[in-house]
Amino acid sequence: MIIAVDGPTASGKGTIAKALSVHFGLPHLDTGLLYRAVGRQCFLDDGNPDDGGDALAATSFPDALLDDPELRSEASGGLASRVSIHPSVRQALFDRQRSFALQAGGAVLDGRDIGTVIAPDADVKLFVTASVEARARRRYLEMQAQGRDVSLDDIAADLAARDARDTQRKDAPLVAAANAVVLDTSDLDRDEAVAAAIALVQGR
Numbered sequence: 460m461i462i463a464v465d466g467p468t469a470s471g472k473g474t475i476a477k478a479l480s481v482h483f484g485l486p487h488l489d490t491g492l493l494y495r496a497v498g499r500q501c502f503l504d505d506g507n508p509d510d511g512g513d514a515l516a517a518t519s520f521p522d523a524l525l526d527d528p529e530l531r532s533e534a535s536g537g538l539a540s541r542v543s544i545h546p547s548v549r550q551a552l553f554d555r556q557r558s559f560a561l562q563a564g565g566a567v568l569d570g571r572d573i574g575t576v577i578a579p580d581a582d583v584k585l586f587v588t589a590s591v592e593a594r595a596r597r598r599y600l601e602m603q604a605q606g607r608d609v610s611l612d613d614i615a616a617d618l619a620a621r622d623a624r625d626t627q628r629k630d631a632p633l634v635a636a637a638n639a640v641v642l643d644t645s646d647l648d649r650d651e652a653v654a655a656a657i658a659l660v661q662g663r
Contacts, residue, residue: 460565462660463573466587468536468621469594471644471652475587476569478653479660488559490570491539493552495530496520498538508541518551540621546630571625574636583663585642585656586635591618593645
C-alpha cells in the first residue's frame with residue numbers, strides 16, 4: 460500500500476505521515492528533507508538557491524547531510540522552497556523518491572507533489588492543510604520551546620511566501636490531487652489529526 464501525504468509547511472503532514480507509517484507498518488520518507496538538504500548544500504557551497512545551476516549542483520549532497528539537525532531550521536525550509544522551483548532539481552530527486560514509493564510492501568511519503576507527480580498511482584492520497592494563522596502559531600510555539608527568539612508575524616509572512624512559491628511554481632506545484640482526501644487540521648490537536656488521518660486511510 461502506498462500512502463501519499465501532501466500539504467503546505469506546518470500543516471501537520473509530517474507528523475501524520477510518521478504516525479501512519481507506524482500504524483500500518485510501512486517505511487516513511489520525508490521528501491521535503493531532500494529539498495532541505497539541497498538548499499543547505501547550496502548554502503554551504505556559497506551558491507545562489509535562485510540559480511538553477513547552483514541548485515542542481517547541490518543535489519549531489521552527501522547522505523550524511525540528511526542527519527544534520529540544521530535541516531529542520533526555518534532557514535533551511537526557506538532555502539528548500541527556493542531550490543524546489545527549479546525543474547532540474549526536481550528531476551534529479553525524482554528517481555530517488557519514486558524508487559522508495561515502489562518498494563515491495565509499499566510506503567508512506569510526505570511532501571508537496573507525492574500524489575500528483577511522485578506516486579500518482581498511490582492507493583491513498585491525503586492533502587493535509589491548515590490556515591496560515593494556525594500553522595504560524597504551531598511553528599511559533601515549536602521555536603519558542605527550542606529557545607529561539609522569533610516573531611509570530613515574521614513566521615506567518617514566511618509561510619505565506621512559501622505557499623505562494625510552492626503553489627505558483629510552473630513545475631509540480633503544490634495542489635491537492637484530484638482524488639485526494641483533504642484533511643484540514645486548523646482546529647485539531649496532534650492526536651485528533653492523527654486519528655482522523657488513520658480513519659481516512661482505513662476508509663479507503
